[in-house]
Amino acid sequence: MASTDLRGNERLTGKNLRLFLMRNIYTYLGNADISTVEFEGPEIAIYVKNPKFIVKNSDIIKELAKKLKKRVVIRTDPSVRKPPEETKAFIINNVNPEAGIDPNLIEFDDVLGEVVIRAEKPGKAAGKNKQFINKVLANTGWRMVVYRKPPLISNVLNSILSHMLRSSSERKKAFREIGERIFRDTIKGTQYVRIIGLGSFCEVGRSAILVDTGESKVLLDAGINPGGSGVDRFPRLDSPEFNIEELDAVVISHAHLDHIGILPLLYKYGYRGPVYATKPTRDIMVLVQKDLIELARKEGEEPLYGMREISTMLSRTITVDYEVVTDVAPDTKLTFHNAGHILGSSLVHLHVGQGLYNILYTGDLKFYKIKGDMATRLLPPANHEFPRIEALIMESTYGATEQQPRDEAEKQLLDVIRKVSERGGKILIPVMAVGRGQEILVVLNEAMKKKEIPEIPVYVDGMVYEVTAIYTNYPELLVPPIRNKILHQGENPFISENTVYVSHKEERESVMQGDKSAIILATSGMLTGGPSVEYLKALAEDEKNALVFVSYQAAGTLGRRIVEGDRELQFVEEGKVRTLKIKMEVQKIEGFSGHASRSELRMFYKFLKPKPRNIILNHGEPTAIQTLKNLLYKDASKLEEKGVINRKPEIYTPKLLESIRLY
Ligand SMILES: [Zn+2]
Ligand SMILES: [Zn+2]
Secondary structure, rough: OOOOOOOOOEEEEEHHHHHHHHHHHHHHHHHOOOOEEEEOOEEEEEEOHHHHHHOOOOOHHHHHHHOOOEEEEEOOOHHOOOOHHHHHHHHHHHHOOOHHEEOOOOOOEOOOEEEEEOOOOOOHOOOOHHHHHHHHHHHHOOEEEEEOOOOOOHHHHHHHHHHHHHHHHHHHHHHHHHHHHHOOOOOOOOOEEEEEEOOOOOOOOOOOOEEEEEEEEEEEOOOOOOOOOOOHOOOOOOOOOOHHHOOEEOOOOOHHHHHHHHHHHHHHOOOOOEEEEEEHHHHHHHHHHHHHHHHHOOOOOOOOOOOOHHHHHHHOOOOOOOOOOOEEEEEEEEEEEEOOOOOOOOOEEEHHHHOOOEEEOOOOOOOOOOOOOOOOOOOOOOEEEEEOOEEEEEEEEEEEEEEHHHHHHHHHHHHHHHHHHOOOOOOEEEEEOHHHHHHHHHHHHHHHHHHOOOOOOOOOOEOHHHHHHHHHHOOOOOOOOHHHHHHOOOOOOOOOOEEEEEEHHHHHHHHHHOOOOOEEOOOOOOOOOOOOHHHHHHHHHOOEEEEOOOEEEEEEEHHHHHHOOOEEEEEOOOOOOEEEOOOEEEEOOOOOOOOOOHHHHHHHHHHHHOOOOOEEEEEOOOHHHHHHHHHHHHHHHHHHOOOOOOOEEEEEEEOOEEEEEOO
16 A cells, blocks of 8 residues: 655555556566566565576666665576586686685575675676676576685684575575565554664663654664673663564664674564674674673573574574665665774664654764874774764763874883883783774784884784684775785785784683783673683783773773772682782773764764754763763854854753654
């Protein structure tokens, strides 16, 4: 049925939408010999028996997608696909030898009609304008998908890919169900736009925001609070507004634990809908969740969920690239934009109704002015131009704190390293496996190359290796100097001769007992468990050593206690209480954070186009949020005086479980 939105505009949904699609699909692709048309999540999958038509008429397909305003994917009917062995031989014999494909890693997905290959140079394998992909399609009926063979072997990437291939029929079924729901007949139509804070309101951690339009419900993030205990660890899913059966979609901004930690738990409680995320977010998220399970087991606790839930989640995860508009509910469209915070991190743009209301949720963001030398940064700053924004939900982690400039932070880090290595001590840097770990590795490698610090071993322990491997898999998302090193100079900015990846307990022990100077990068970044805590126990009592914090320490974590001056810590070890005296030097270096500092948050608002009428501040401790509110209010007043905006925005600082009606 066609329904009308609050402004009386008619929109196509359900049966009418289908009729409209079919009519257009046959008009455009009538000669392609269509066998089936079905919804595949947010995409429309068209199966054809004439692959040559598709190859020759790629413009027509683009035109069709534009006309439908939908994502369209063309697949071949199984009856026209050549046997796998024959297809494999065709690829090996005809692919550009410079592509460096691995002939032993050619896999077939019968359900989707895709042949997956891995190449050192994916661009060369695909050919100019996808020439070789088209050639394979025309000759074999298989659509070739090229993955990068990353310079570092990643177990998690391999396991995700093989999971995708193994579960392709399950995924297809799930995607069809999801598609039916996205393109369903509207029931009530958009009634209002409300947001409900289930987590991360007036706090850092357990990010979860429900967006309710009366027609659809979308959850933004599903995190845990790493510093919380008991019920404070989880978002308030017991809120009366939250009903797992009514949930249309979960949208994930990025793969940090405080944004994805409970996601698989939703599947344990019966959620069967989709998760939307960028590809790197999907990869890192699986890694982080698996690690959470392992960590719980090591601590002798019952994990929150198991591999089964992660696998169900993965089968329902729909990856969306930056700047691609995707339908997630009959009245809601989603677009991801770069957030600059960690690899794959996104600003989430929701377009509700037809032109009715637009929300920008920043997740965690990094914003800075681009200076000439970006070589020691990994990611470009957050995107700041959008077609429309009525409400901005913005993180406020550093709303009250300024950070020193990045170059000064680097200088301070290198100074400590020089000083501690001269006295023969070890430098322990607890890092979040995702983001800070890679930033620091690049800085250290650069500094050693330039002889700014002595060439001492850099031991990297915990999940950092796997995440780094994932970073090297998506060089196109990194800043040009780093990207070019990986793509064109065959260099790996994350590794030098001094980098040693530690993976076994024995190796770790020999690092702790070694009498030479060394730098140790270990997870977790806030000393909430993992190898960093093991190293701390071994190194704390020797004043030659140093503990250097380079990232945000959340309230309630061991890292925060030490930063605030606690120098005597109690641990339970083998049933006995052990007191650890921290005699090592403790330093906290501000300026490496993946979060925008106070001035960067203000700068983000200043540069943001267009200016929103409503601003909701979240993801910050109460003082940070309050300070930022006052500052933004001042900034907005100036803009009003100058005539840049007609009136100042409403700035909300809601508490947990509060809801705001935006429309
Ligand atoms: Zn984050
Ligand atoms: Zn966060």
